[in-house]
Amino acid sequence: MAFLVIKTFQSPSLLQHHSHSHSRLSSTSSLNSSKPHIIKLHRNSNNNNNRASKMLSNKAFSLPELGIEGVVTGLFDLIQTSPPTWESSIVNNLIIFTLGSPILVTGLSLSGIVTAFLLGSLTWRAFGPPGFLLVATYFVIGTAVTKVKMTQKEAQGVAEKRKGRRGPGSVIGSSAAGCVCALLSIYGIGGAAFLGLWKLGFVASFCTKLSDTVSSEIGKAYGKTTYLVTSFKVVPRGTEGAVSIEGTIAGLLAAVLLAYVGCLMGEVNPLEAAICVVASQIANVGESMIGAVLQDKEGFKWLNNDAVNVINISLGSILAVLMQQTVLHNWHP
Numbered sequence: 619m620a621f622l623v624i625k626t627f628q629s630p631s632l633l634q635h636h637s638h639s640h641s642r643l644s645s646t647s648s649l650n651s652s653k654p655h656i657i658k659l660h661r662n663s664n665n666n667n668n669r670a671s672k673m674l675s676n677k678a679f680s681l682p683e684l685g686i687e688g689v690v691t692g693l694f695d696l697i698q699t700s701p702p703t704w705e706s707s708i709v710n711n712l713i714i715f716t717l718g719s720p721i722l723v724t725g726l727s728l729s730g731i732v733t734a735f736l737l738g739s740l741t742w743r744a745f746g747p748p749g750f751l752l753v754a755t756y757f758v759i760g761t762a763v764t765k766v767k768m769t770q771k772e773a774q775g776v777a778e779k780r781k782g783r784r785g786p787g788s789v790i791g792s793s794a795a796g797c798v799c800a801l802l803s804i805y806g807i808g809g810a811a812f813l814g815l816w817k818l819g820f821v822a823s824f825c826t827k828l829s830d831t832v833s834s835e836i837g838k839a840y841g842k843t844t845y846l847v848t849s850f851k852v853v854p855r856g857t858e859g860a861v862s863i864e865g866t867i868a869g870l871l872a873a874v875l876l877a878y879v880g881c882l883m884g885e886v887n888p889l890e891a892a893i894c895v896v897a898s899q900i901a902n903v904g905e906s907m908i909g910a911v912l913q914d915k916e917g918f919k920w921l922n923n924d925a926v927n928v929i930n931i932s933l934g935s936i937l938a939v940l941m942q943q944t945v946l947h948n949w950h951p
Contacts, residue, residue: 693709696709697709697710697713700746701746702742702743702746703743704739704743706742707739707740707742707743708739710742710747710750711735711738711739711742714738714750715731715734715735715738719731721758721761722734723783724761724765724783725757725760725761725764725782725783725784726783726784726785726789727780727783727784727785727786729785729786730783730784730785730786730788730789732786733786733789733790734757734789737753737789737793737796737797738750738753740797740800740801740804741753741796741800743800743804744799744800744801744803744804744816744820745800745803745817745820745885748883748884748885749800749817749820749883749885751879751883752820752821752824752876752879752880752883752885753793753796753824755876755879756824756827756828756876759828759832759872759875759876760792760827760828760831760832761782763831763832763835763836763868763872764778764782764831764835765781765782766835766836766839767838767839767840768781768782770839771838771839774838774855774856775856776838776855776856777838787924788923788924788927790924790928791923791924791925791926791927791928791931792824792827792831792927792931793823793824793827793931794928794931794932795819795820795823795928795931795932795934795935796819796820796823796824796931796935798819798935799816799817799819799820799823799935800816800820802816803816803817803820815939815942815943817885817886818886818890818893818894818938818939818942819935819936819938819939820885820935821876821877821880821885821886821890821891821894821938822893822894822897822898822934822935822937822938822939823931823932823934823935824876824931825873825876825877825880825894825895825897825898825934826873826897826898826901826902826930826931826933826934826935827927827930827931827934828872828873828876829869829870829872829873829898829899829902830869830898830902830905830927830930831872832865832868832869832871832872833861833862833865833866833868833869833870833872833902834865834869835865836864836865836868836869837855837860837861837862837864837865837866837868838855838856838865840862840864840865841855841862841863841864841865842862842863842864843862843863844857844860844861844862844865845860845861845862846859846860846910847859847860847861847903847906847907847910848907848910848911858909858910858913858914859906859907859908859909859910859911859913860906860910861906869899869902870895870899873894873895873898873899874895876894877891877892877894877895878891880894889942889945890938890942893938893941893942893945894934894938896941897934897935897937897938897941898934900933900934900937901930901931901933901934901937902930902934904929904930904933905926905927905929905930905933908921908926908929908930909926913926
């Protein structure tokens with residue numbers, strides 16, 4: 619039961635009229651007329667309970683729909699976050715790695731995939747989708763050429779281990795310089811003026827590695843004659859420090875292609891793309907010389923392929939940055 623209190627007030631004129639018309643009313647009645655009028659209201663508890671239960675049932679029915687819609691909307695917003703965050707980078711990589719797992723398992727071991735996931739997340743955080751696409755292009759082309767004439771390479775003992783499925787050491791050896799450039803970009807080392815240099819070093823490192831991989835694999839598959847880079851002595855295919863005309867041309871074209879992709883993605887301009895190609899070829903010659911002179915030699919047993927790869931891509935990245943600065947200094951004194 620509820621009470622509604624209504625307090626009424628009468629104007630003087632009404633009071634005067636009231637006194638003439640009802641003079642018989644006692645003073646007690648007059649006083650009582652000025653008191654608040656209390657009206658008792660009875661609620662229909664059954665109707666209200668039914669109404670409340672209907673509201674609750676409707677709300678319970680709509681919550682799951684609103685929840686799913688909210689999650690999907692939030693996920694799409696996270697995927698499209700710009701500039702990228704660590705959260706958006708990880709989510710995008712989870713989606714891409716899940717969808718691309720059939721391709722990934724052909725070129726990487728399980729531990730290699732985990733390492734590549736970390737590389738992909740770091741790349742997305744630093745350079746967004748364009749940088750990630752560049753690395754994906756490198757991976758697809760590198761994996762494809764590794765599989766070329768695999769049976770022949772295995773018979774000759776020059777094929778990559780595990781049918782070309784590379785492990786974490788190979789992933790790190792191929793991406794160390796690019797990871798350093800990504801970290802320098804993320805933490806803004808050098809300020810805005812250096813962001814372009816870190817992008818250039820990133821692109822150059824992968825141009826260098828792809829050129830090295832393609833030249834090596836195509837040379838082992840199709841090279842008619844292989845020469846030791848230090849003496850041009852004819853040596854068997856797969857010899858450390860050996861080069862072939864077929865492999866060298868293929869490696870050059872691979873560097874041009876990846877530099878072009880980097881240019882299309884806006885990571886580098888046309889001049890910087892050309893610098894990446896030149897730097898990659900110089901670095902690859904240096905890598906071949908290191909392989910011929912030091913690798914597998916006494917005192918340098920630690921200098922395995924992964925270590926040489928790190929030196930190679932670092933050299934390509936550093937050369938590209940130095941060349942770009944030299945060109946800018948000469949053109950814009």
